[in-house]
Amino acid sequence: MWTQHHLTLPPQRRGFHLITREVVAAVPELAKVRVGLLHVWIQHTSASLTVNENASPDVRRDFERYFNHAVPDGWPAFEHTLEGRDDMPAHIKASVLGPSLTLPVSAGRLALGTWQGIYLCEHRDDGGARRLVLTLQGEVGG
Amino acid sequence: MWTQHHLTLPPQRRGFHLITREVVAAVPELAKVRVGLLHVWIQHTSASLTVNENASPDVRRDFERYFNHAVPDGWPAFEHTLEGRDDMPAHIKASVLGPSLTLPVSAGRLALGTWQGIYLCEHRDDGGARRLVLTLQGEVGG
């Protein structure tokens, strides 16, 4: 079984945001898949996707603190400055964290660990809405 | 063909560890797959998976040195400190390296390069056992 959905996330402020619920809700066929994979793709180069701790909001704030330190806005060596001080850092963070996730599916559910949640990583100050492509494949059965 | 296995790795000390052999041994159906993909998922947020040089143990020690430098234990700006000085760095390293691998399969074997091996990246001092979900799909034939 193959199915593909598009999901547009409303604009979020710069930072790391839990979107597990939104992703799962956008793929109702997930419930029918015995064994499979869900692929999530973000169609942008200044936002990204990762999986990390789903309980403590302070973890997500520390992600933002750390990545702002590791890839500083307005880093003087950047040549590509035309689109703003946060643009080139956003591109780099997006590639470090990555544009996609492939998630295991078991018995109609994502086979994530207890503490794992999907993050939208918004790297721009005004990133706007973000489009995801969700591709589900697997063996149907019960 | 779809198949899914669980693999629990025994506790490893903090650092980077070759696990290619353990992963391949846990998926005996690999030998029957003509063309396919093996997906490996770690169900934790403070350990990760990568592929890198499979020959020199000094490369794996340098990974540990580098990442400890890039994301220092007890970094003063971290807010999430309740679970120890190595916890928040472990979360960040886990997202930088990533929770999964998708590996090509050709003629019953992983189609890795000569020097490529699978690493378990243990980012915590006492991470305990780590659970992997292995999902194999592909075309059976010979």
Add this chain to the structure above:
Amino acid sequence: MWTQHHLTLPPQRRGFHLITREVVAAVPELAKVRVGLLHVWIQHTSASLTVNENASPDVRRDFERYFNHAVPDGWPAFEHTLEGRDDMPAHIKASVLGPSLTLPVSAGRLALGTWQGIYLCEHRDDGGARRLVLTLQGEVGG
């Protein structure tokens, strides 16, 4: 449908290079896939793959500047120095950016965003030719 191709990219100078066109051309069956995924694997541990901005060459130059700063050649703490000052940094950059991409396919085309392109990230001064394994799967139809 499953198909697998090998693609050897000629030697490129150290840096970030757009290869979307070469990848798509190497998988002619892409045009027949209604919904699917294209997996791209690099069989090396000192070069990597990412997706980022496909328009401005200065973005790709800034990637090179940033990663050279974040993982410096000849970093004194490295133990694995036998293969040159750029070798160990290349291994680390390769794992940070990653050895593979999984790309969504819709209606016979890669479902990338407007500004997304595939980068070969060549982390060595003299990396030589680079081998990719391209695995396409999906539902055929129109």
